[in-house]
Amino acid sequence: MKISYFKNIKTFGKIAFFGAVLSAMTGCEKDLMLEPENNITQTSFYTTELQISQALTGVYSAMVNASSRGGFDVNFYLLASEVRSNNFTALTQNGNRDYYAINRFQDTSSTEEVEVLWEDAYELITYANTILARIDAVPFADNATREQYRSEARFLRAYAYFELMRNFGKVPLIDKPVSPEEAVSIPRTDLATLYDFVTSEIEASVAGLKNTYDAKNKGRITKSAAHAMLGRIYLTGSGYPLNNSSYVAKAKDHLFTVIQGEGQYVTFAPTYADLFKSANDNKYHIFEIQHISGGVSQGSYLPSYVSPTFGTADPLYNAQGSLYSANELGVSQSLINAYEPGDLRKAVTLKTQFIAQNGQPDFANYFIKFREAGAVLTNRYDWPVNFPIIRYEDVILMYAEVLNNEGNTGTAVAQLNRIRQRAGLSPLSASISSSDFTTALRKERRIEFAGEGVYWHDLVRWNIAVSVINQAAADLNYNYTITTNDYLYQIPLSQIQVAGYEQNP
Template identity: 30%
Template sequence: MKRKFLIILAIFGMWACEDDLIQAPISSSSSLNFYQDADDFEQAVNATYNALDGYAVRHFMLSDIRSDLIYSPGTGVRDWNPVNNFENTLSTNVLMSEAWDANFNGILRANTVLDKIDESLVPDADVRNRLIGEAKFLRALFYFDLVRWFGKVPLLDHVVTPTEALEIPRSAVADVYELIEADLTDAISDLPESYSVQGRATSLAAKALLAKVYLTKSGPSYGIEGPGLDANMYSEALTLLNDVINSGQFSWVNDYASIFSYDNEGNSDIVFDEQNINDLSTGDRGIGTILPTSMYDEAYGRTVTPFAGGVPGDSPIRPSESFLATFDEADVRDDFAILPFYIDDNNNQVNNPQFVKFLDLNKLPADRFNWGINFPIIRYTDVLMMKAEALLQSGGSQTDVDAIVNMVRERAGLDAVSNVDLDMLLEERAKEFMAEGLRWHDLVRTGKVLEVMNAWEVEDDASEKIDGVNAYEIIYAIPLDQLDVKEGLYEQNEGY
């Protein structure tokens, strides 16, 4: 069973078109008359999950393309080129406004559920608590993304009117973290460890997410108002990660490629994912993901798919030369996830490496927007490697760190290593989680982002479009349309 349901009420669909930070319900019909019983709140929570639509592409564009994994300077004007090139004009970039709007859209949906639900409408305490826990988990996830992308953001823990929203400034990152941590702590208490169906948030997913929040919060501040607060919460993260590991709900998957198989969704490596459907009987209806199309060349797509689409030739999205050079010949991960070349429709070999990690040509959708592969947001492998990170950052067991990294390397077909340090761990994470939207966040929270990115810029920026990477570029520009809503309500982030 998929979480992206085919029937979504119009009152929730309308929210997806909201561009501004307006936390008022759409109409009196949606806010006053809709919520009558538990089934109505179930649909409302499902609509909140559906606000994750686009999560996969968003993190690929804003994390992986921002990082040293990808070099895409472009010769044209594509939305991702200024992100790759660290340009200071990003306030008008559609990727900024999409990230802002999508996350606040999800927060609005979660807030509406939390404001409306009560004992009289959902008398079953277990059902009510579970619905509240799911809404809080999702609200925490949306706010965590906002903090990582933008730093300070408006703090909204309930639905407000448009007039009230115009008086709410951006809150300090520490205050936003307070809500995130409270929501996830409640979700841990309110949610079950597992379900009989795939795709819903569990208490273990909440623990894994809270552990990542603690690791991120523990990262350096870099002298900016970004996601790192030097909080030193590694021991708290370790406790949560060990709870997930010891729960027995997840297990090691021996074959790397099978983790991402369309026929093996919900496997034991998946802690929480974005659900996507390829339902040809319904014409797809926009319930899949465009992620694979956002990775492969348009010229390649013409030879293997019946529909148009792909990355335009003026701005190909390709793995960087330095990243490709990190792979050992025996490593199975790049063999599976990166296509080194292809034959175009003129029968020419094109030596343009591209990510195909989520592409299965035997599972073609009706169009390029609706690939039916789920996108992992939290994997069990990530939980294990976050434990290794927390141990390294807190002076924990080197033996345990080496054992975790060598499990990952053994699955990849590589020899064991010893005395793993933070740089070695990050390199292994880069290869393990390539194209999963984690790389930029990994570099930021571990304090390595400026060192790694500036060294990479010297080595890989053949087009000379990147003029160094500065601390202020760790977070993105506030979208200009938000600054224009009310003059002086928000200040632009430094450097933009």
């Protein structure tokens, strides 16, 4: 899908219906056009297998950058998650951009980024709902393809709800196309019901998905992606705030299923650097956002968001490559200090010095993980490297976490040591205590997934975000403290006004 599935798609606009709960999304355009826009209606479009395939492309495309709006990688994983954690330090505020408010826990229901999260997820859900409502009436050459498309749409819809749940808690559950009048009458759904819906949807999707795809369709959801996502969702639900202990065994089963497929369906990359090269897209990650450079509006915005403005003498210089100046939004010293001497991941993940526009060295802490030296871009939203939503290393470390929690620390150590040894670090002792292993694993997850939007959600499900963030704020003499109420974002003001939802505490 990296090369062919998104490559030749053109603009198709307003094919999905947006209710009042999605009111700000009515002008969005997606990449599904097969005939002139003014000739396309919902009735005429969703009538052939090809059109369903094109519409499904639009569901995937909903995760991708739309110019300065960003994409799921920028909005859900960078701003809403990574910037929220103590991996970032927002030092100065640039205009009306929201990274500073999010990092300092000053965001409100009127913060634009909060609105974007809500809109982007429901945009994807709306696209998926439309396909699922119409797919049975469309003739297919074979039923297996129909079930594959249905399964992909169900997975993606459930995944979008999971991101909404992690960021907003209770949200309206809309599983079919609705009218504006219906939309405003749908209340927020309790968390347990949402978890039941999301997990049952992905569980049901597994049978229709393929283990692998040909080169033309690389990037589609696989069985391994479904199992890995279920492992993440169940493990998340076993922690704060749901604390459903029955989910642990389910997480273990799905994670182990993925691990059993190593060498056949999933691949452990030989080096850490191999994970973040566009040449290796769809090779090592289990589920990733597809990016293509070249002015096709499918590139990534993320590398520009997290890098300073380099001078022409710097090896990472790109004329279109940076959004911020140095010292606006930077990697925290806390994260830098967390790396052990000799950790090979550090040089792949971040830098602390660059050549400025005046040709002189400048010092700032910034991520480089998704920035490719020598890339030629049409604009700053055009980076080619795919973004990993979930990768195999996460499965391995989640599985190790479950093993340790059930008392199998020795087996868990072997899993974690695979990650450490690839990073050039000495292995942990097989005789390490369960408590010390927990500490080591939490540190390992922070380092392994730095810059990928994983750590904040880890802190929340472990229910240690309050202590970690408050300590970080105190160390930096920042005048704020947080409570568990700050684990969730405020419901966007526009949705409160339109639908009358109760606000998060």
